[in-house]
Amino acid sequence: MLRQKRKEAGVSLTAMARELYVSKSHLSNVEAGRRPATVAIVRGYEDQLGPIGDDMLRRRDITHPRVMTADRPTLTELARSIDNGDPGVLATSPSSRTVDFFLAAKLTEPGIEHMREWVRTGRTSTLRANALAVLSKLNRAQDTALIIDVLETDQRVKFLSLVSEVSKLTQWDWDTAKQVVREPATAPDARKLAKALTKEVLLDNDAESRWCGAYLLKELVPVLGK
Numbered sequence: 613m614l615r616q617k618r619k620e621a622g623v624s625l626t627a628m629a630r631e632l633y634v635s636k637s638h639l640s641n642v643e644a645g646r647r648p649a650t651v652a653i654v655r656g657y658e659d660q661l662g663p664i665g666d667d668m669l670r671r672r673d674i675t676h677p678r679v680m681t682a683d684r685p686t687l688t689e690l691a692r693s694i695d696n697g698d699p700g701v702l703a704t705s706p707s708s709r710t711v712d713f714f715l716a717a718k719l720t721e722p723g724i725e726h727m728r729e730w731v732r733t734g735r736t737s738t739l740r741a742n743a744l745a746v747l748s749k750l751n752r753a754q755d756t757a758l759i760i761d762v763l764e765t766d767q768r769v770k771f772l773s774l775v776s777e778v779s780k781l782t783q784w785d786w787d788t789a790k791q792v793v794r795e796p797a798t799a800p801d802a803r804k805l806a807k808a809l810t811k812e813v814l815l816d817n818d819a820e821s822r823w824c825g826a827y828l829l830k831e832l833v834p835v836l837g838k
Contacts, residue, residue, distance in 0.1 A: 614657055615643040632656040650817050651716045651749060658717075673708040674779040676786045680705040687714045695723035699730060703739040706772075707746070709780065716749035724750065728758065737768035741776075744769060748820035759819045777824040781808040796831045806832050 618628055625643075629636040632653065641647040673679055680701060682690070693700045694715065707715075719727070727743045734740040744762055747755045763770050771793065779789040782805055792799045799805050809832070812818075812825030 614649065614653075617657065618643070628657075648815070648817060650751060651713060652751075654713065655717050673710065674706060674776045674786070675783060675789065676706045676776075676779065678705055680707045680711050682711065684714075687711060688718065691715055691718040691723065694726055695720050697722075697726055699726070699734070699739055699743075702730075702742045703734070703736050706738060706776070707742045712742075712745045712749045715746045716751075719746070728755070731758065731762055731769075737766075737772060740766060741769045741772040744773065744820060745776075748818050751817045751819075756819045760823055763820070763823050773820055774824050774828060777809075777812065777821065777828065778805065781805065781812070793828075796828075797835050799832070799835065802832055802835045806836055 618625070625640060626636055629639045632639065634653075638647065639653075642649050642653055673681075690700050690702070690711075691714075694702070715723075724747075727747050730739050731743040731747060732740070734743060740762070744759055748759055763773060774793045775786070775789045778784065778792050779786060782789070782801075784792070784800065788800065792805070796802070806829060809825040809829045812821045813829065815821050815825075
């Protein structure tokens with residue numbers, strides 16, 4: 613999608629890389645899907661080329677039956693609501709990766725500050741988990757310690773994050789993902805999950821995924837040894 617939009621606009625890869633202050637080879641890998649499209653890259657493309665279709669931010673989402681999905685206008689309104697201190701549906705519905713990336717790209721500093729507050733004090737575990745996911749997609753070094761501390765101290769958020777990680781990587785149904793987190797030995801394909809988690813541990817732009825990947829790999833060690 614990124615490459616298509618750039619070519620449609622008549623912008624060369626060299627010129628785009630120069631505008632985004634990244635190497636041409638790195639950007640080529642992003643466009644080819646060999647490296648993740650970070651929030652900064654997404655924002656840079658939209659700044660240069662204008663709004664890009666919703667497909668650009670589409671990732672494999674979690675399999676929760678009530679996962680939040682919405683079109684761009686609705687998400688834009690949600691971002692405004694968050695900027696003004698109202699979490700809206702973030703308090704009640706698990707957010708999708710598409711929503712997380714969109715909010716990470718669109719929230720203003722007041723909205724980001726609200727996320728930092730809600731990840732600690734949100735009235736529901738869903739809100740706290742959603743806030744943590746968005747902060748992780750922002751990939752700001754200043755938030756890494758906060759993200760890790762919440763994962764280590766808020767047991768409900770920890771559980772939701774771990775289940776989301778399993779669900780996202782395997783596309784197993786939500787109940788199966790929950791059972792795997794509770795009892796790793798029940799994983800339908802433990803080696804497949806471990807292989808996917810190994811890649812998550814190496815991500816340099818998502819503290820939540822790194823932490824969850826490392827935690828789950830440790831839990832799977834006894835299972836893999838059988």
